[in-house]
Amino acid sequence: MAQFLPRQFFPNYGSIPRSYFLGHHRAGLTKMKNMLSSIDYVVECRDYRAPVTSINPMFEEALGKTRRIIVYTKRDLGAIPQSPMQRQIETKVRNLDRNSTVFFTSSSSRADVNKIIKHLRADAAAPEKLTGCRIMVVGMPNVGKSTLINHLRNSGVGKAKALKTGGQPGITRKIATPVKIIERESGSHTYVLDTPGVFMPYVPDAENMLKLALVGCVKDTVISPITLVDYLLYKVNLHDPQAYQRWSEPTNEVLPLLEHFARHTGLLMKGGIPNVDGAALHFIQKWRSGDVGRFLLDDPDAEKRRREDPLQHERLSLTQALKYERVTRKNKPDANEPTA
Numbered sequence: 001m002a003q004f005l006p007r008q009f010f011p012n013y014g015s016i017p018r019s020y021f022l023g024h025h026r027a028g029l030t031k032m033k034n035m036l037s038s039i040d041y042v043v044e045c046r047d048y049r050a051p052v053t054s055i056n057p058m059f060e061e062a063l064g065k066t067r068r069i070i071v072y073t074k075r076d077l078g079a080i081p082q083s084p085m086q087r088q089i090e091t092k093v094r095n096l097d098r099n100s101t102v103f104f105t106s107s108s109s110r111a112d113v114n115k116i117i118k119h120l121r122a123d124a125a126a127p128e129k130l131t132g133c134r135i136m137v138v139g140m141p142n143v144g145k146s147t148l149i150n151h152l153r154n155s156g157v158g159k160a161k162a163l164k165t166g167g168q169p170g171i172t173r174k175i176a177t178p179v180k181i182i183e184r185e186s187g188s189h190t191y192v193l194d195t196p197g198v199f200m201p202y203v204p205d206a207e208n209m210l211k212l213a214l215v216g217c218v219k220d221t222v223i224s225p226i227t228l229v230d231y232l233l234y235k236v237n238l239h240d241p242q243a244y245q246r247w248s249e250p251t252n253e254v255l256p257l258l259e260h261f262a263r264h265t266g267l268l269m270k271g272g273i274p275n276v277d278g279a280a281l282h283f284i285q286k287w288r289s290g291d292v293g294r295f296l297l298d299d300p301d302a303e304k305r306r307r308e309d310p311l312q313h314e315r316l317s318l319t320q321a322l323k324y325e326r327v328t329r330k331n332k333p334d335a336n337e338p339t340a
């Protein structure tokens with residue numbers, strides 16, 4: 001049999017939507033900015049699988065110089081736990097933000113969350129105020145903020161889940177009441193505030209929009225699931241074309257893959273015709289639960305090179321992003337209303 005050759009580039013970016021900036025994202029960001037004066041730390045959550053793409057430049061500019069801890073969530077989905085690959089990834093990702101305190105967490109690992117609690121308890125610079133230390137947790141939609149806070153609370157004060165979590169973005173729509181995660185004898189306890197996930201007004205690079213949709217920052221109704229699986233297939237093949245061998249031979253063709261997958265998983269319509277749309281959503285869910293390989297969608301080495309080369313530094317500025325948003329709103333009065 002001929003050797004399988006994965007695609008080396010993805011040919012089909014077509015007309016992918018580049019925005020998902022909803023009304024509650026804008027309102028949440030404004031409220032966060034207004035609350036900053038009473039906040040001692042910001043914990044910025046990013047998705048481990050897209051450590052570069054899930055950075056929201058809006059936070060960089062809006063949250064200013066408030067002390068920041070970066071937490072890469074969903075560690076369990078980006079690499080096999082304790083593997084050499086995991087260690088390699090984390091060294092590279094840590095090196096991208098040498099001046100920040102960085103943690104990697106998996107919701108299934110108490111040890112990961114304990115490290116953050118330990119750091120916060122030991123932090124000599126934590127303010128000893130009568131009102132306690134207040135931490136705001138920010139990040140893109142669905143990145144795992146509420147889950148992290150529930151685990152911090154459980155690890156820090158032994159209490160059960162306080163916040164609602166869910167598999168689709170937008171579960172948290174308002175800044176929540178503070179949740180206590182550390183108790184101190186002095187009475188200066190540490191509290192955490194959950195915030196609504198905030199997307200960016202415009203994603204200049206269509207590939208980044210696909211990555212953000214795959215990791216779940218964007219609702220599954222915004223981009224065609226078949227396009228998403230096509231992009232995922234391209235990435236999976238570069239990582240390990242055997243990752244979906246339970247359902248299909250290695251292939252670069254999305255429709256045959258989805259047809260095989262639909263038949264294996266019983267997603268059939270009348271007359272036994274494979275339900276490829278349903279299969280696409282199910283295949284994405286499989287990948288999101290770690291069943292189709294664990295790997296990064298971003299390349300930290302490429303990001304390092306990009307950051308070191310000022311000529312390639314093309315990140316969209318806040319001004320450009322807001323300009324784009326104004327134009328979109330002018331053309332479409334309901335552009336900021338949530339889709340389904």
Ligand SMILES: Nc1nc2c(ncn2[C@@H]2O[C@H](COP(=O)(O)OP(=O)(O)OP(=O)(O)O)[C@@H](O)[C@H]2O)c(=O)[nH]1
Nearest residue numbers: 074107142143144145146147165166170171172197
């Ligand atoms: N496998 C895995 N899943 C996680 C992890 N952290 C969060 N999740 C899942 O990711 C989904 C989103 O988690 P949430 O905590 O609701 O995310 P959020 O950032 O608060 O979402 P918004 O309400 O949109 O702001 C849920 O289904 C969680 O169970 C993790 O470390 N590993």
